[in-house]
Amino acid sequence: MLSLALASENLVFSIALVLMLMIAVLEGVAALFGAGMSSALESLLPESELSPHTEVGAIEADSALSRFLGWLRIGEVPILMLLVIFLLSFGLAGLLLQGLLHSVTGSLAPGWLAVPVVFLLSLPVVRLGGGVLQAIMPKDETTAVTEDSLLGRIAVITLGTARLNYPAEARVKDQHGYSHYLQLEPDTEGDEFVQGTEVLLLSRQGAVYKGIRNANPHLSDQDPNRS
Structure with a gap:
C-alpha cells in the first residue's frame, strides 16, 4: 500500500491526504488560540472587478462561477469543511x-x-458531503434570521450587473454580522447596479430581492450597529 501511495502517478493523491491531515492539525491548534482558518480562506475567494463597460461574456462568466460555487455549497457550509471533504x-x-x-x-x-x-469525480462528493454537513450542523437559534428580516438592510453587488428581471448576486449582513448571499435586481426599470454598488433592500419576490441605490452615505453593510 505504501509503495502504491508513493508511486509517482499517485503523488498528487497522497499529497492531498497529507494536506487534509495538516489542515486538521492546524485548525485544532488555531482553535486553542481562539482563531480559525475558515474566515481567512473565505476572504481569498476571488471577486471580479466589473464596470459599466464590462462585456456581456464576462458577466455571464461571473454568473456561471457564482452558480458553480453555489452548487458546491460554498456560502452554506464553512469552506474549510468543504476543502477537507474535497482533499479526502x-x-x-x-x-x-x-x-x-x-x-x-x-x-x-x-x-x-x-x-x-x-478531480471531476470528487466534485459531486463535495456537494453531497456539504449537504450532509448542512443538515447536521447545529443551528444557533439566537442567530437565525428570516429572509424578510434582511429587508431594510444594505446589500453590495458582488457578481454580475443587476437589471430589472436580470438579478445579480449580492451580499448582505444580518443583525448578527453574518453574511448572506442573495439574488438582487433594481426596483425601478432602467436602474442598473454594477459590482460594488450598495443597494437598500425594499422587497422580496420569491428568492429575488428588489432594492434601490443607497443614497445615504451613513448606511453601509459594514455598519455593525445597524439592526
Missing part, C-alpha cells in the same frame, strides 16, 4: 481507483490522466 475524497478516490486498476492490469494510469478524472 480526491486522495482516497485516486488511490483506490489506481489500486483497482493496478490489480486488474498490473499498471497505473499516468498522473496527467488520473488527476483530472478523479
Whole structure:
C-alpha cells in the first residue's frame, strides 16, 4: 500500500491526504488560540472587478462561477469543511481507483490522466458531503434570521450587473454580522447596479430581492450597529 501511495502517478493523491491531515492539525491548534482558518480562506475567494463597460461574456462568466460555487455549497457550509471533504475524497478516490486498476492490469494510469478524472469525480462528493454537513450542523437559534428580516438592510453587488428581471448576486449582513448571499435586481426599470454598488433592500419576490441605490452615505453593510 505504501509503495502504491508513493508511486509517482499517485503523488498528487497522497499529497492531498497529507494536506487534509495538516489542515486538521492546524485548525485544532488555531482553535486553542481562539482563531480559525475558515474566515481567512473565505476572504481569498476571488471577486471580479466589473464596470459599466464590462462585456456581456464576462458577466455571464461571473454568473456561471457564482452558480458553480453555489452548487458546491460554498456560502452554506464553512469552506474549510468543504476543502477537507474535497482533499479526502480526491486522495482516497485516486488511490483506490489506481489500486483497482493496478490489480486488474498490473499498471497505473499516468498522473496527467488520473488527476483530472478523479478531480471531476470528487466534485459531486463535495456537494453531497456539504449537504450532509448542512443538515447536521447545529443551528444557533439566537442567530437565525428570516429572509424578510434582511429587508431594510444594505446589500453590495458582488457578481454580475443587476437589471430589472436580470438579478445579480449580492451580499448582505444580518443583525448578527453574518453574511448572506442573495439574488438582487433594481426596483425601478432602467436602474442598473454594477459590482460594488450598495443597494437598500425594499422587497422580496420569491428568492429575488428588489432594492434601490443607497443614497445615504451613513448606511453601509459594514455598519455593525445597524439592526
